[in-house]
Amino acid sequence: MNPQNLHSVDEELVAAYIDGDVTTEERQRVEAAMATDEQVAWEVNTMRQTVELLQDLPAVPLPRSFVLTEDQVADVLLERRSRAPTPAAQTPPPQEPADSPWQRFLRFLNGGDLALRNAAALAAVLLVLFYVAEVQLQQNQTGTPDGAGEQLSQAPSAPQAQVTAVGGDLSQSDGAVAVEPSSGDSQTADTEGNAGQDDDEAEFGVMSVGEQDQQTGDSAKQPVAAAEVKPESAAAAPAASADTQQSGSENVDNSNQVLLTVFRYARILLVLAVIALWLFSRVRSRGSRA
Amino acid sequence: MDQDKLIELSLQGDLEAFNQLVIEYQGLGYGVAYRLLDDPDSAADALQDSFIKAFRALENYRGGSFKSWLMRIVVNTCYDHLRSRQRKRTESLDDMPVDEEYVVQLTDRSESPHEFAERRELQELIISAISSLPEVLRTAIVLRDVEGYAYEEIAEITSAAVGTVKSRINRARGRVRDYLGKNAELLPSVYRHSLK
Known part of the structure; x- marks a missing residue:
């Protein structure tokens, strides 16, 4: 095998031989040619040296990024x-555990524009x-019977007349109301003691001051008569004292009525405000998201 | 991330995914472009164009070696640059711009300034020898002996048969050897006599 022949016919083989990419049989073939032909040996050896020089070239540093x-x-x-495809369609998000109704309710409440929601709150x-x-x-304004009794039993004079009136009314209706005398009613208690423990007397145990005076005079001698007079005087005395109180309580009632009306309207307005503010907060939040 | 996944994402318009591929292959691509064009600026331009072309042509990638597919684009783009430029190298080897970083990399502290100068001259001679080759031979020898690609990869990149690749490589080596032999005084003494 001469170099010309090697170059023209087996140049692929020489390249592969230099790169070590040959079979055993191919390697033996090239080495046999090199052994018998000096020119072939020179050809292969100089090629190998050239490759060494080429491989010694340094790597080129990157001047910049090419992203x-x-x-x-x-x-x-x-x-x-x-x-x-949209990311959602591409990879479905992992299923979150279903919210409880309470969580959904809380999320529903917490939605909406914060400022308006606070105003609604x-x-x-x-x-x-x-x-x-x-x-x-x-x-x-209306007052419950118990509440009124408590209030009046502790009050000094004017409320006492009211209680007497109430007691009189109640005694007329069913005669079974026993109202405990207050500490200010010691005179009445004495009178009752003097008059004896009659059931009828007990019924009218609480009276107005005028009535008590009258009764004190008669009680020792005519307990029964006193008892007969009591209902009449009980009806008359409150009427007298109520005259002075009626105008005051009417004024109080009127002002209470006005206040109640104001409160009622204010309540309606506030209900409307809560609903409107909350709805507006939801609408505004939805608008900002869009 | 897996290369196929990056390609798939790139096809869906994910530029970040494609840029991960760019980062992976820009070093290899620049080496080839630099050796083929023998000019750092032209090599950078060609490589940037190559990545843009690759991104645009990603639909045409039909599997196989992405590296080979990408390098084929790089090589073809370098050919385009060579042809459109129609440049004639007027600079002498001494006038060639030298990148400072490149010089630093070449500096070996153990060698003397004289040895460094000799080594640099030798490298410039080899580069010049490569530049003297026709495009196909230059591509074959750069890919094989400078960049270390396998025959099969070079065949894929250059769209040639493996036999043709081997033949081109052998011819290219022969021409480089002859070029160096004409400038044997610049060669190390080991090669000086044998290559003459």
């Missing part, structure tokens, strides 16, 4: 992104306060 920017491929990006608090005040006022 692409959006501007460089904007048109292709736009096209591909418009074609690409403030209106709701005011609504509750107005309602409580209105109920309190109504209770004061």
Whole structure:
């Protein structure tokens, strides 16, 4: 095998031999040619040296980064992104555990615009306060029997007349009401003691001051007569004292009525405000999300 | 991330995914472009164009070696640059711009300034020998002997048969050897006599 022949026929084999990419049989073939032909040996050896020099070239340092920017491929990006399936469709999100109704309710309440929601909450608090005040006022105005009794038994004079009137009324209706005398009624208690423990007397145990004076005079001698007089005087005395109180209580009643009306309207307005503010907060929050 | 996944994401318009591929292959691509064009600026331009072309042509990638597919684009883009430029090298080897970083990398503290100068001259001679080759032979020898690609990869990159690749490589080596032999005084003494 001469070099010309090797070059023209087996140049692929020489390259493969230098790179060590030959079979045993091919390697033996090339080495046999090198052993018999000096020119072939020179050819192969100089090729190998050339390869060594080429392989010794240093790697070239990278002058900069070649990452692409959006501007460089904007048109292709736009096209591909418009074609690409949405991330949601591509990979369905992992199923979250279902919320409890309470959690859903809380999330529903917590939704909406924060400022308006706070305003609605403030209106709701005011609504509750107005309602409580209105109920309190109504209770004061109408008054329960027990409550009135407690109040009056502790009061000094004017409320006492009211209680007498109430006691008189009740005694007329069923004759079974026994109202405990207050500490200010010691005179009455004495009178009762002097008059004896009659059931009829007990019925009228609480009386007005005028009535007690009258009774004190008669009680020692005519207990039964005193008992007969009591209902009449019980009816007459409150009427007298009520005259002075009626105008005052009417004024109080009127002002209470006005207050109650104001509270009622305020309550309606506040209910409307709570609903409107809350709805508006939801609408505004939805609008900002959109 | 898996290369196929990055390609799939790139096809959906995910530029970040494609840039991960760019980062992985930019070193290899620049080495080839630099050796083929023998000019750092032209090599950088060609490589940037190559990545843009690759991103645009990603739909045409039909599997197989992505590296080979990408390098084929790099090689073809370098050919385009060579042809469009139609440049004639007027600079002498001494006038060639030298990148400072490149010089630093070449510096070996154990060698004397004289040895460093000799080594640099030798490298410039080899580069010049490569540049003297026709495109196909230059591509074959750069990919095989400088960048270390396998025959099969070079065949895929250059769209040629493996036999053709081997033949081109052998011819390219022969021409480089002859070029070096004409400038044997610049060669190390080990090679000086044998290559003459």
